[in-house]
Amino acid sequence: xxxxxxxxxxxxxxxxxxxxxxxxxxxxxxxxxxxxxxxxxxxxxxxxxxxxxxxxxxxxxxxxxxxxxxxxxxxxxxxxxxxxxxxxxxxxxxxxx
Amino acid sequence: xxxxxxxxxxxxxxxxxxxxxxxxxxxxxxxxxxxxxxxxxxxxxxxxxxxxxxxxxxxxxxxxxxxxxxxxxxxxxxxxxxxxxxxxxxxxxxxxxxxxxxxxxxxxxxxxxxxxxxxxxxxxxxxxxxxxxxxxxxxxxxxxxxxxxxxxxxxxxxxxxxxxxxxxxxxxxxxxxxxxxxxxxxxxxxxxxxxxxxxxxxxxxxxxxxxxxxxxxxxxxxxxxxxxxxxxxxxxxxxxxxxxxxxxxxxxxxxxxxxxxxxxxxxxxxxxxxxxxxxxxxxxxxxxxxxxxxxxxxxxxxxxxxxxxxxxxxxxxxxxxxxxxxxxxxxxxxxxxxxxxxxxxxxxxxxxxxxxxxxxxxxxxxxxxxxxxxxxxxxxxxxxxxxxxxx
Numbered sequence: 001x002x003x004x005x006x007x008x009x010x011x012x013x014x015x016x017x018x019x020x021x022x023x024x025x026x027x028x029x030x031x032x033x034x035x036x037x038x039x040x041x042x043x044x045x046x047x048x049x050x051x052x053x054x055x056x057x058x059x060x061x062x063x064x065x066x067x068x069x070x071x072x073x074x075x076x077x078x079x080x081x082x083x084x085x086x087x088x089x090x091x092x093x094x095x096x097x
Numbered sequence: 098x099x100x101x102x103x104x105x106x107x108x109x110x111x112x113x114x115x116x117x118x119x120x121x122x123x124x125x126x127x128x129x130x131x132x133x134x135x136x137x138x139x140x141x142x143x144x145x146x147x148x149x150x151x152x153x154x155x156x157x158x159x160x161x162x163x164x165x166x167x168x169x170x171x172x173x174x175x176x177x178x179x180x181x182x183x184x185x186x187x188x189x190x191x192x193x194x195x196x197x198x199x200x201x202x203x204x205x206x207x208x209x210x211x212x213x214x215x216x217x218x219x220x221x222x223x224x225x226x227x228x229x230x231x232x233x234x235x236x237x238x239x240x241x242x243x244x245x246x247x248x249x250x251x252x253x254x255x256x257x258x259x260x261x262x263x264x265x266x267x268x269x270x271x272x273x274x275x276x277x278x279x280x281x282x283x284x285x286x287x288x289x290x291x292x293x294x295x296x297x298x299x300x301x302x303x304x305x306x307x308x309x310x311x312x313x314x315x316x317x318x319x320x321x322x323x324x325x326x327x328x329x330x331x332x333x334x335x336x337x338x339x340x341x342x343x344x345x346x347x348x349x350x351x352x353x354x355x356x357x358x359x360x361x362x363x364x365x366x367x368x369x370x371x372x373x374x375x376x377x378x379x380x381x382x383x384x385x386x387x388x389x390x391x392x393x394x395x396x397x398x399x400x401x402x403x404x405x406x407x408x409x410x411x412x413x414x415x416x417x418x419x420x421x422x423x424x425x426x427x428x429x430x431x432x433x434x435x436x437x438x439x440x441x442x443x444x445x446x447x448x449x450x451x452x453x454x455x456x457x458x459x460x461x462x463x464x465x466x467x468x469x470x471x472x473x474x475x476x477x478x479x480x481x482x483x484x485x486x487x488x
Binding site for chain 1: 194195196197257294295302303304305307308309310312313316317319320323
């Protein structure tokens with residue numbers, strides 16, 4: 001199993017920092033850039049999937065029950081899902097320290 | 098057998114690029130580099146060199162095209178000077194950090210404004226920190242030899258870095274000299290085909306120059322720094338191997354008449370040969386002076402430099418560039434740093450001279466050395482001395 005970026009030392013860096021296998025961008029944690037997080041109220045959600053379509057990061061996925069929820073490892077907290085959710089099922093809350 | 102010919106240095110350098118079986122040349126003409134790329138263009142057009150010559154619209158594009166070419170595994174060459182090198186600036190960092198083995202000749206030229214096509218080292222000093230291997234040459238033979246060596250160094254799997262060969266504009270590029278031009282068989286034996294280990298190739302896809310967030314960027318820079326520093330060993334080996342075949346030996350730091358010298362002059366580039374004549378004359382007059390010349394500017398050869406100056410009382414450093422508002426001579430500033438923690442070190446005098454093609458003659462060097470000795474003995478309230486400017 002290859003090391004993740006956060007485990008690699010400088011000696012593990014490939015020639016010219018060249019990526020030799022696909023999918024490494026998934027390892028980039030962008031979630032910690034967030035100052036607000038989206039919270040889904042399942043009682044209001046109608047499973048329309050608009051948030052999924054509008055999420056610019058592609059980090060919202062459909063669960064087995066058919067709800068759409070953000071993957072907080074990648075969600076940058078932009079609030080676009082909150083703005084587009086017309087049944088008002090998503091709210092943004094401040095990230096605590 | 099090598100062929101001894103009388104030839105303009107630019108033409109000889111271009112012939113060396115041809116002898117190296119270069120695959121791609123992407124270049125934009127600029128004085129005083131023009132004759133190098135003109136001749137390469139002719140070699141390609143006449144069918145003497147089986148290479149792609151990419152005429153681009155700027156130096157930024159020239160270096161960018163070189164990135165693509167080297168990334169595809171092609172042996173890649175370009176040449177530039179002065180403003181052209183500055184226009185390439187941001188792409189130079191990409192070439193070194195992506196470890197692409199590009200070879201570039203730089204016909205050293207002053208920077209605008211005012212506009213000057215004449216030579217100094219302002220352009221070289223401005224790209225000091227770009228992560229390239231940088232070699233200075235003193236005459237046409239050294240230019241030819243070091244272009245051939247540069248390909249071998251750049252493509253060495255222990256190195257894999259771009260290499261700049263600095264030669265002074267006009268002083269070297271436009272001078273006709275006797276040069277031993279090696280033949281193709283000798284060069285083929287010395288220089289194996291380029292075999293870049295991770296080229297762009299559809300059957301084995303790779304991604305170059307990716308995005309690196311804070312969690313990994315720093316590691317990539319340390320890897321780059323360590324790689325450039327450890328390149329010194331293989332660089333020296335390449336020069337030793339070149340010597341075995343061609344009987345001309347290059348070293349990171351080269352000495353001229355330094356035996357028993359109390360005073361050493363330090364130079365880089367074509368002025369070194371003028372300085373040698375001065376050293377000869379002053380030695381004949383009984384003065385114990387010698388000359389240290391730096392050939393390998395990056396990676397900086399700390400050990401070799403410290404060894405060369407460890408027993409002298411005075412080191413007079415000639416810079417052909419100014420670090421404005423800073424230490425004056427950029428090279429001298431580095432030499433001072435290299436010696437600062439040594440328990441035994443010479444007094445160091447920084448001299449800036451020869452900007453924008455102002456000639457430094459043998460008698461100038463005699464005055465520079467004598468003034469340096471005087472400053473070392475009596476001190477100075479200045480960071481550095483300017484030589485040769487009307488006051």
